[in-house]
Amino acid sequence: AQTVTQSQPEMSVQEAETVTLSCTYDTSESDYYLFWYKQPPSRQMILVIRQEAYKQQNATENRFSVNFQKAAKSFSLKISDSQLGDAAMYFCAYRSAEDKGGAQKLVFGQGTRLTINP
Amino acid sequence: DGGITQSPKYLFRKEGQNVTLSCEQNLNHDAMYWYRQDPGQGLRLIYYSQIVNDFQKGDIAEGYSVSREKKESFPLTVTSAQKNPTAFYLCASSIFLGPYEQYFGPGTRLTVT
Numbered sequence: 001a002q003t004v005t006q007s008q009p010e011m012s013v014q015e016a017e018t019v020t021l022s023c024t025y026d027t028s029e030s031d032y033y034l035f036w037y038k039q040p041p042s043r044q045m046i047l048v049i050r051q052e053a054y055k056q057q058n059a060t061e062n063r064f065s066v067n068f069q070k071a072a073k074s075f076s077l078k079i080s081d082s083q084l085g086d087a088a089m090y091f092c093a094y095r096s097a098e099d100k101g102g103a104q105k106l107v108f109g110q111g112t113r114l115t116i117n118p
Numbered sequence: 119d120g121g122i123t124q125s126p127k128y129l130f131r132k133e134g135q136n137v138t139l140s141c142e143q144n145l146n147h148d149a150m151y152w153y154r155q156d157p158g159q160g161l162r163l164i165y166y167s168q169i170v171n172d173f174q175k176g177d178i179a180e181g182y183s184v185s186r187e188k189k190e191s192f193p194l195t196v197t198s199a200q201k202n203p204t205a206f207y208l209c210a211s212s213i214f215l216g217p218y219e220q221y222f223g224p225g226t227r228l229t230v231t
Binding site for chain 1: 208219220222
């Protein structure tokens, strides 16, 4: 079974600075998808960024980018120019790309609580 | 507006009572999911459904039941057999295959006393 580990329960950063959240995963599959979700105090889960494992290029979405290291099974999230609205729980998630029963379910890490200091 | 609705936002029940959480989506997604979130933990999958009239147990299905009679609806019943039902429950939906994310509803906070 796949597992996802976020080793940083809490992180903090000064507003306008850069922060990196870590995520590692364990899988024997070669084709899969990785996601970062944000959960603000409203508790609504919001997709931040996704990465397809077969793509070598790291995904970017505005101030958010990932460092995807497939061999190391690492998928970190970098937030540049941190803003107060970035304060939230961040979850890393894995999903198999194989079409087998139940393959589409997400496996989540434990989350990292990010605090932005003004 | 397309999206997922969950009702109610807060739900209170006495121990020993069954309770049903509602989840409706108008995104035309085939797959729907129920997750449970406890403090300091990630989301854990309870049940999922890939098509109407079919659903599968997730990692923590004991004490829960679901139905999928319509594409748009995937209600979750928390039965009296669930030992620790107090939690935050999130419903999600997605296109079944491909690199597509799951869209989440706003969640229901269930408190059982």
